[in-house]
Amino acid sequence: MAAFLYRIGRLAFRRRWTVALVWAAVLAAVGLAGMTAPEAEEEPFSMPGIESQEAFDLMEERFPGAAADGATARVVFVSPNGEKVTASENKEAVEAAIAELGDGTQVASTVDPYESGAVSEDGSTAYTTVTYKVDAAGLTDASRSHLDESLEHARDSGLTVEAGGDAMEDMGGPSGTAEAIGVSVAAVVLLITFGSLAAAGLPLLTALIGVGISLFAITALAGPLGLADSTSTVAIMLGLAVGIDYALFIVSRYREERAKGRTAQEAVALATGTAGSAVVFAGLTVVIALAGLSVVGIPMLTEMGLGAAGAVVVGVLIALTLVPALLGFWPNAILTRKDRKARRAGGAPRETRKVNGGTRWASFVLRRPLPVLLAAVAGLGALALPMTDLQLGMPGDEAMSTETTQRRAYDALAEGFGPGFNGPLTVVVDARDADDPKAAAETVSGRIGGTEGVVSVSPAQFNESGDTAVFSVVPTTAPTGQETKDLVNTIRGDRPGIESEAGATFEVTGTTAMNIDVSEKVQSALVPYLLVVVGLAVILLLVVFRSILVPLKAAAGFLLSVLAALGAVVVVFQQGHGADLLGVETTGPIMSLMPIFLVGIVFGLAMDYEVFLVSRMREAYVHGERPAQAVTSGFQHSARVVVAAALIMIAVFSGFIGDSDAMIKMIGFGLASAVLLDAFVVRMAIVPAVLALLGERAWWLPKWLDRILPRVDVEGEALTRPAGPEAEPAEKDLART
Known part of the structure; x- marks a missing residue:
């Protein structure tokens, strides 16, 4: 694997104009396809295999033309204090409002509350239901404006008039605020991490190109495949996340190799061969987690998972080809200012620092691994305890702000x-x-x-x-x-x-x-989903690290972090502790899709951090360092990158906490909490503590299994092995280079 990717990186560096033009052509082609594609029709939410969906399908079959999935608006009229809506003046105002509501071009019917008995026993409240000919996604701006204007006219009569129902939902899609916050914070973090505008800008540029390709591709396929809007939303979020992370890892390794005195071409090739191997397997774990959402049996989740998985694949391909090509255009601009000055002055390249924050932290953990491990596990366990009280549901209008x-x-x-x-x-x-x-x-x-x-x-x-x-x-x-x-x-x-x-x-x-049915189905699917995804990822990590215990430790750490994150969500959004700080006005059940959605996304990102961090430890161990030294080396080279990547993700997800929608708040808080706990507690504390306690046993693999497993060489051993007469062609090529 390392030798193959070495060649890919070197070829991309040499043929940088060709690579750049190919990606530009791909972006232009999918962009044209996306912009000229017919607008996709919104598919109604469906959940095969549950009774409520079967009953809904029966209604559509037996009541043709009744618009069983048509949008509705329930308009409520409340009389002033002490009055009744049945009083003549108030009744006239209500009937006039209903008549105006019924004049909408897409309105199928309205109901007179006085004829249907939709008046409360005390006479203070009445309601009417406005049914539309189309679903909520099919409502035009004119119909929505007509509904809002009718409500305002009714309020002028002195009545309190409010409306709910899916016709009132905002179908405008995401505002892009969270993404803008994420990109802005990412730029600052990258600038601090690299100390160079070019080095900070390159990961952002390549990530945005990847997101553009993925978004246009999904838009082009939305019509033929009936994809929902949420498919592109999740693809943008994860495409941006992993696109920055993967480019960040390649660029960081490139700078490290340049600091050792290597030429730009050799540094690019080595960075692609070593860091690129980690990117490939990190991407595979994310794809497994996202594609695995299809086992749940919810079409919307399947679409979201496969769309986001496609965006991750694009991100991996760009990191392995376009990033090396762009490094070829600006080989020295990516370096720090000190390194650039030293090279212009003809001085020796600066050696990589032997001691930094990562090595100091690793040394601290290695000196006292058991207390660190116990403290981290106890903390995550305490956070996870409220998870036992988890109640799933689908919060509706009752979870919205009282200002709505x-x-x-x-x-x-x-x-x-x-x-x-x-x-x-x-x-x-x-x-x-x-x-x-x-x-x-x-x-x-x-x-x-x-x-x-x-x-x-x-x-x-x-x-x-x-x-x-x-x-x-x-x-x-x-x-x-x-x-x-x-x-x-x-x-x-x-x-x-x-x-x-x-x-x-x-x-x-x-x-x-x-x-209720959706909650039960999701809850019953969570364990099989975890078994499939975690099982496949453990097998993949077994091949990557050639160890039994390291993959099991990675999976156990992930479960701890995701359970702790769900516990934090329960504490805030279900039990109400600290809810005021986040602007949550009403607490209640946790959104049904939240646990499995959280597991799918966070598992992929957690395995990213695991592969990035532990692959450097494995590389150092294979190249002769003792287990403790290998842990320190891994932190020396990767801790800063993992911290930067985690901070970027936390910033992206935290941007959603400021949304007025309680469910969006919940998703943002849950994802940000999970990344925070996984990156800083599991990967930065539990991982080195466990490896320190295991020592040589951490890398133990039975001989019979060692013979069976394919050798992927993620640590780049082939790139440093001397080439003899019997060497493989790739190794001879490397030796000549």
């Missing part, structure tokens, strides 16, 4: 109609085989209505064929409450008896039931 109309509408409905009103269950009765479909639907409705925890059941609505009915069930508790989840399980548990009595089948769906 969605949250105020949610609170008004809960106060006027009860907490369960915001999360009604939808029951679909399939009476196609029943002798009397109406009687069957009434039986199902009556039995469910008599279940403890149910406030009311709406009249059943039949399709044109009269063989399928739909009705709503309002629970007594909030949508995210455990009692509501228990109610759904109770209704489904009573199904055999109810269906036997009614002679028809039924299924439970609706947003609340869908969220």
Whole structure:
């Protein structure tokens, strides 16, 4: 591997114009394809294999043209203090508002609250549901503006008017603020790390080129493959992250080789052969983690994972080819100012410093490995304890800021109609085989209505064929409450008896039931996902490091850091400790996709740091250093780079904490916490402590396994081995160089 990548790096250096033009052509080609591609239609969220999705599909089949996935806006009218919405003046204002709302070009229907009984018992609150012909993604700006203007006109009458529902969601996509913050902080960190504008700018330039190629490619494929907007968002985030990291590692090794007195061409080739090997295997671990999201069985996660994995592959290819080519254009500009002055003056190149912050920290850990290990594990364990109280769900309008109309509408409905009103269950009765479909639907409705925890059941609505009915069930508790989840399980548990009595089948769906089913599916898929991803990564690291214990230590350290990060998320977003500091106004269940999303992304980044750091230790060990010396050498050369890469990632993810959306805050906080804990506690403390305690045993590998495993030479042993008559062609070539 090292010899092959050595040749790649040297060829890219020599043919730098060709390499640069090829990448420019690729960027132009995919850019043209992306800009001319037809706009992709937003695919509705789907979750195969769960009851609520099957019921939803049945509704679409039996109620054609009913726009089961059409966007809705629930508009709430609250009368002034002491008045009622049924008073003549207020009633006229409500009816006028409903008439104006119904004039929208994409509106399918509106409901009169006075005719449908959508008025609270005390008469203070009423609501109407505006149903659109298209889903939320299909709403035009004109329709959204019409909705906002109608709400403002209604407020002029003196009523309190708020609105919720998916029609109110902001579909504009990410603002780019977090990415801008990440790039800005990355530039500062790189400038401090390298002390050169050129060295700081090169990783940013190549990362942005890689992100551009990935983004345009996803845009071009979005239409034919039906990719969601979230696919490009995650690809941008991770493409930027690994693109900077991988280029950073190559450039850092190049500067190190130049400081030893090597020519620019030789330094580029050696950097690509050694650091490039680490980049290849680090990239493979990230790809495994992201592509492994497909085992969960959620189409959206599969798309996000594969799209981001593609961006990582592009980042690896750019690091191995374009970075060496650009180093060929500016071989000395990348160096520090002192080195450039020394070379212009004809002086000797500066030797790499023997003692730096990395070596001092490594020496500290090596002197007292057991206390450091125990303290780090105890700290992560304490942070992980709240994870045992993890409750999954899909926070809705109740998790939004009270400054939003969605949250105020949610609170008004809960106060006027009860907490369960915001999360009604939808029951679909399939009476196609029943002798009397109406009687069957009434039986199902009556039995469910008599279940403890149910406030009311709406009249059943039949399709044109009269063989399928739909009705709503309002629970007594909030949508995210455990009692509501228990109610759904109770209704489904009573199904055999109810269906036997009614002679028809039924299924439970609706947003609340869908969220419950999604949470259960994700929770059940988490362990298989971990087994697949961690298992494959351990095998890969086994090949890279030729050790049994190092890969197991890497996997165990990752599990500690990700569990601790999830524990921190539970403490803040579920239990509410420190929530005010982050602007979190309402606590509740953790977003269902959060744990598996966190595991997938952080695992890839954690293995990046593991490969970058430990590959230098392995390289030093293979070249004759004792285990303790190898640990110190690894920290001397890689600690600064790993710290810089981690700080960049933390800055990128922390940018999302300032978002007004509670779920975005949660994702940003979770990712930033995980990277912080993994890079600075696991990789910087636990890794050297464990290696110090293991000594020679850390690199032990059974002889039979040593014979079976392929030799990939990630440590670059072939690049320093003397070439004899029987040497491989690559080694002879290296010797001549």
